[in-house]
Ligand SMILES: NC(=O)C1=CN([C@@H]2O[C@H](COP(=O)(O)OP(=O)(O)OC[C@H]3O[C@@H](n4cnc5c(N)ncnc54)[C@H](OP(=O)(O)O)[C@@H]3O)[C@@H](O)[C@H]2O)[C@@H](O)CC1
C-alpha cells in the first residue's frame with residue numbers, strides 16, 4: 001500500500017532532511033533525486049515515440065517509477081533534438097525543474113527554462129546552462145517561441161510551497177498557458193493545486209482547491225499527463241480536483257527524505273491493483289459451493305429490476321459458491337430469467353426462511369425500492385448480525401448505535417457492515433441521523449471518517465477516489481478508476497463485487513475486524529475500477545470486465 005499524507009505533514013518531515021543535507025554541504029541532494037525521477041519519465045515518454053497519452057485513459061495513482069535499466073535502454077531513442085520546456089517558479093519546485101532540464105540536456109534534448117519570476121534557483125540554472133540548455137524570462141520572444149515549439153512541457157512553477165493569497169508574501173509571477181499539444185509533466189503537483197487536501201478550516205486550505213497568486217489573475221491549475229511526487233504522494237493529488245488534473249502519479253522513492261517518526265501515520269492508504277487482486281479468493285481444490293460462500297441478495301423491485309441483476313452478475317463473476325436472491329413481484333421472474341444460477345425466493349424469506357439459512361453475507365439495497373415491505377427485509381437482515389454490504393435505499397434503515405463512539409482498540413465490530421453511499425447518500429444519511437458531517441462532496445475524507453466513527457461500522461464513500469474508513473479512523477483508498485465508471489448501474493456492480501469478496505472471506509476466515517472489512521472493500525473498489533477500464537461502456541459490460549481482470553491473476 002502507498003501512504004498518502006497532507007502536504008503540510010510531508011513538508012514538515014522533508015524540512016528536517018533538507019536541513020541535514022544543507023549542514024552536510026550538499027543542499028541540493030534531494031532536488032537532484034527529484035530531477036532524476038522527472039527526467040526518467042520524460043525519457044520513457046520520448047522513448048515510446050512521444051505518443052500522446054489520451055486524457056480519457058485511466059489515471060493510475062502511485063504507479064511505480066520505471067526501472068532505470070528500462071529507461072537506459074530507451075534513452076537513445078527520441079531524446080536528441082526533442083524540444084523540452086520547463087516553467088520555472090521562484091522556489092525549490094523551480095529548482096527541481098532546472099535540474100531535470102539539465103539532466104535531459106545532457107542526453108541531447110533542446111531544453112529551455114522559462115523563469116516566471118526574477119528570483120530562481122541559481123545553482124539549478126547554472127547546471128542547465130553548463131549542460132547546454134537556455135534560460136529565458138517569461139514574456140520574452142525567446143520564451144514564447146520555445147513554448148510554442150515544445151513537445152514536452154514541465155510544470156515546475158509551484159509545488160507544496162504554493163500559498164493562498166492571504167499568506168503569500170506578495171510575489172507576482174507570470175502564468176503562461178501550457179500548450180495543449182505538448183505532453184505535460186508536473187513536479188510534485190500541478191502548479192496552484194493545494195497539496196493539503198485535509199480537514200475543513202485547516203489554514204484555509206481545502207481538498208484540491210487552487211491558490212490565488214497575489215496581485216495577479218487567479219491560477220487555474222493545469223491538467224497534466226503525469227505528476228512526479230517526491231517521497232510520497234500528498235492528499236491533494238488524490239482528493240478533489242487532484243484526480244482530474246494530475247494524470248498518472250509516480251512516486252520517486254527518496255530514502256532518508258521522509259523520517260517516519262516525523263511523518264506519522266498516513267491519512268490514507270492506497271491499494272495497488274496487485275494488492276487488490278491478491279484479496280480476491282480463488283476456489284481451493286477441495287471446495288464445494290457452500291465452503292466457497294453463499295451470498296444473500298436483498299435487492300430488486302418491480303420499479304428497479306435491473307440493479308439486482310447487475311449486482312448479481314458482478315458477484316457471480318467475482319466468484320461466490322452460490323447466490324440466493326430475495327426479491328419480489330415481477331422482479332422475481334425477471335431476475336430468475338436473467339440470472340439462472342441464482343436461487344430466487346420471496347423477500348419475506350430474508351433472513352429467517354429456509355432459503356436464507358446458509359447465507360454467509362448479504363448485499364442489501366440495489367434496486368430495493370422504498371416501500372416499508374422492502375425496507376423491513378433490510379432491517380431484519382441488519383438485526384441478524386450477519387456481515388452485510390448496505391447500499392442504495394437500504395441505507396435508509398441504518399440507525400445510530402446505542403452506545404457511545406467505539407474505543408480505538410475495539411475488537412471485531414458488533415455491526416459487521418460496509419455502508420456504500422455516494423456523496424449525496426452520505427449527506428442524506430447525515431441529515432436523517434443528525435450526524436452534522438462536513439459536506440461529503442467537498443470534504444470526502446473528513447466526512448467518511450466521521451461517519452464511520454459515529455455509525456461504528458465501515459463506510460465506503462464512492463467517488464472518483466473511493467475512500468473506505470473504519471470506526472477507528474483508518475482509511476483505505478481506491479484511486480485507479482476512470483470516469484467511465486460514472487454511469488448508472490456502476491454502483492450496483494460495485495456492491496456485487498464487494499458482496500462476493502465479503503462472502504468468500506468471512507466463509508473462509510470467520511469474523512472479520514473492521515480493518516479487514518475496510519481493506520476488502522477498498523480491494524473491491526480497485527477491481528471495479530480495473531473492470532471499468534477493461535470494459536468501457538454501459539454498466540452491463542462491467543461483468544465481462546471483471547472476468548477479464550480476474551483472469552490476469
Ligand atoms: N528544498 C528542497 O531541497 C527540496 C524541495 N523539493 C521541491 O520543492 C517544492 C517546495 O519548495 P518551496 O518550499 O520552495 O516551494 P515552491 O512550491 O517552489 O514555491 C515557493 C515559491 O513560490 C512563491 N509562491 C507561493 N505561492 C505563490 C502564489 N500564490 N503566487 C505567486 N508566488 C507564490 C513563494 O513566494 P513567497 O512565499 O516568497 O511569497 C516562493 O517563492 C516541493 O514541491 C518539491 O517539488 C524537492 O525537490 C525536494 C528537495
Ligand SMILES: Nc1ncnc2c1ncn2[C@@H]1O[C@H](COP(=O)(O)OP(=O)(O)O)[C@@H](O)[C@H]1O
Pocket residue numbers: 422462463464465466481482483484485486487488489490491492493494528
Ligand atoms: N469520475 C469517476 N471516476 C472514477 N469512478 C467513478 C467516477 N464517477 C463515478 N465513479 C464510480 O462509479 C460508481 C457509481 O456508483 P453510484 O453513484 O452508486 O451509481 P449507480 O447507483 O447508478 O449504480 C461508484 O463506484 C463510483 O466510485
